[in-house]
Amino acid sequence: MKKHIGLIITTGALLLMTSTALSxxxxxxxxxxxxxxxxxRDIRPGDENRKRFQERTFKELEKYFAKLAAKLPEKQTLKIEVTDVDLAGDVRFGSHRQIRIIKDIYSPRMAFSYQLLSADKTLLSSGEVNLKDLNFMHGRGIKHRHEALNYEKNMLDDWFEETFSPVVAAVK
Known part of the structure; x- marks a missing residue:
């Protein structure tokens, strides 16, 4: 006796699979x-375990770089080598524990080099980047307000837009 296995896909499921594949x-x-x-310079936690905080911070920034790279043409690769991070704020003792204090004088900074490679690994663009957002607490914080590392993400948004806007515009 032969068994036939059928597959039924609803229109909604097919659209979801197609849009996921296309994205x-x-x-x-x-x-x-x-x-x-x-x-x-500063990748210190408040009262959290230092190693876990660093791993979580790196993972969050890696996901954000991937989100930015998703705006670039397919089969390209954006390589980032981070050489310094200074998170917005500063860790200070507050009563009986350490907390991160966010003030204008503790601006976020990040230093890295980048390479944008084509599908055949040809170098399309590269550079050394030293980001510092002295105005991080004024005006632009709405986009990532409820996310971890919101000030750093705003700073990376500005860099990405300035550096890759012609490439992103060509994709659309």
Whole structure:
């Protein structure tokens, strides 16, 4: 006796699968390397375990670089090598525990190099980047307000837009 296995896909499921496939088809890849993180200016937690905080912070930034790279043409690769991070704010003792205090004088900074490679690994663009957002608490915080590392993400948005806007415009 032969068994026939049928597959029924509703129109909604087919549209969902198609849109998911298309959204990833037009995205570049990203690779992030963290060089000597023990020397970074400020990647310190408050009362959290330092290693877990660093891992969580790196993972969040890696996901954000991937989100930015998704705006670039497919089969390209955005390689990032981070050499320094200074998170917005500063860790201070508050009563009986350490907390991160966010003030204008503790601006976010990030130093990294980047390479944008084509599908055949030809270098399309590269550079050394030293970001510092002295105006991080004024005006632009709405976009990532409820996200971790919102000030750093705003700073990366500005860099990405300035650096890759012609490339992104050509994709649309």
């Amino acid at each position: 990833t088809a037009f995205a570049a890849d990203s690779e992030v390397k963290w060089t000597e993180p023990e020397k970074y």
